[in-house]
Amino acid sequence: RQIEDLLPHWSMAPVVEAVQAMRGVAFIVAVTVVAEVGDFSRxxxxxQLMAYLGLVPSEHSSGATVRRGGITKAGNALARRALIEGAWTYRMQARVSRKLHDRLENLPQAIRDIAWKAQVRLCARFRRLAAxxxxxxxxxxxxxxxxxxxLWAIARQVQVAPAA
Structure with missing residues (x-):
């Protein structure tokens, strides 16, 4: 509740609002990721953002032999865990729920399009990989x-007001 009260005064509030267009990224996940990542334009x-969050495979290669392992787990564990929890929602088929529809209401069409494209792609990919x-x-x-x-694409669409 305190975070919700302080959000309008935060310079990154527009980014938090925008990334909530994605399925699986509700208020808590959005605030966590934006607070931990900071300025997406860097x-x-x-x-680079995937690597920063430790969501890329580790690599043990030598010469022409390429061996990839599990994720590196480098970077921010809190943001990574929040994103993985949000990713579980993509096991269902693509659709816009009532809550998601309410979050999308005041967002620009470009952000809505990215979010829908993401939902369709990620739901299909989840089913394909699970199969x-x-x-x-x-x-x-x-x-x-x-x-x-x-998320990076959506965050780059938003203009952040300079911190006061």
Whole structure:
């Protein structure tokens, strides 16, 4: 409740509002990710943000041999955990719930389009990866990684007012 009261006075409030357009990114996840990441514009591409959050595979390569392992877990554990929890919502088919519809109401069409594209893609990807026999936690982590790319795209659409 205190966070909700303080949000309108925060310079990153427009970003928090915008990233809530994504399914699985409600108020708590949005505030957590935006607070922990800070300025999204410091990342030139979504891969840098994924690496910052530790959602990229580790690598043990030598010469021509490439061996990839589990996620690196480098970076911010709190934001990573919040995103992985949010990624579980993509196991259901793509649709706009009443709560999500209410969050989308005052957002620009460009942000809505990115959010819908993300939802369709991530729901299909979850089903496809799960159908290949991957463990659900592995699938969810893969979805969270890709979700970060869409969050980056949405956050870059928003103009942040300079801090006072």
């Amino acid at each position: 990342f030139d591409n979504p891969r 290949t026999g991957k463990a659900r936690v592995v699938v969810t982590t893969a979805i969270a990684r890709e979700m970060v790319g869409f």
